[in-house]
Amino acid sequence: MADTRRWVWLGGVLLVCGFVYLLHPILSPFLVALLLAYLFDPLVDRLEAWGLSRTWGVVAVFALFTLIIMALLLVLVPMLAKQLLRLYELAPQMLDWVQHTAMPWVQARLGLADGFWKFDKVKAAISEHMGQTTDIVGVVLSQATASGLALIGWLANLVLIPVVSFYLLRDWDLMMAKIRSLLPRNREEQVVSLAGECHEVLGAFVRGQLLVMLALGMIYAAGLMLVGLELGLLIGLIAGLAAIVPYMGFVIGIGAALTAGLFQFGGDLYPMIGIVAVFMVGQALEGMVLTPLLVGDRIGLHPVAVIFAILAGGELFGFTGVLLALPVAAVIMVLVRHVHDLYKDSDLYSGAEDPDL
Structure with missing residues (x-):
């Protein structure tokens, strides 16, 4: 009987692992939502200890998180965008510096033969790739809109994450209690x-x-x-x-x-x-x-x-x-x-x- 129970448990674990592997393309938003709920649960518990209800505690945490994200979008993202554009502008000059200054210096110190690096081909390939568009935003948009269904799925996942996180976080303690009640008593x-x-x-x-x-x-x-x-x-x-x-x-x-x-x-x-x-x-x-x-x-x-x-x-x-x-x-x-x-x-x-x- 004990061996039978062990095989049943092993079969159940393997079944769950196979289920997760087969469905992993649609599990991403749920896994991210689960991670967010786990991260914010102690904060909601503390708000509950201060007298807020569980639902209002979750609402307060989500409001704070939204404010932080909005502040990052308004302040940090434009600064990063400027630096990315600056990097895009400097890339050809950096390639020239590597080709005409850095590599000759290394080549002279190591005694390498001329043309060892074959850098002209690398530079041509990079320049050709970069020359396909005039700005980084255009590259991102072209990739994002290459497939309308992929874009719709990405947006749906983006909306689904906070919704699933809200309900998981609100019912977190109840779910943990339910799981504990299902454990074998011994x-x-x-x-x-x-x-x-x-x-x-x-x-x-x-x-x-x-x-x-x-x-x-x-x-x-x-x-x-x-x-x-x-x-x-x-x-x-x-x-x-x-x-x-x-x-x-x-x-x-x-x-x-x-x-x-x-x-x-x-x-x-x-x-x-x-x-x-x-x-x-x-x-x-x-x-x-x-x-x-x-x-x-x-x-x-x-x-x-x-x-x-x-x-x-x-x-x-x-x-x-x-x-x-x-x-x-x-x-x-x-x-x-x-x-x-x-x-x-x-x-x-x-x-x-x-x-x-």
């Missing part, structure tokens, strides 16, 4: 304890790591703009987003900033020192203040595991998979930790003989 405490540990790890990552990324993006962008780098805002925000993988934000950010600074400032040493100082300060703040304060040591995912999780999530579920990859990996890590503990306590590990043999 396993309830064990499952609740395991879920609590997963919740602790998820909270540390989803809330903590996103705050670290936001803080680093602001530090890098503000610092680079103070140094006078034209593309400082764009590079700083990209470095902050890349900080989802340990040290990747620092490597990508300082590499892009030094390249842009070398092209903009030429041989001026002080702005380059300023760029390096910005990233050194950001890295020091991340290691000594931001990560210990906001995340702590409760995740413990190896950088290789982080990279694999992001690539696997993107391959399976696209952009939504990238968003959910590390939270899912954190939960899997908790489960693997418990399986490891069970294995260390088992007769298989200790080498004890089976009494039935």
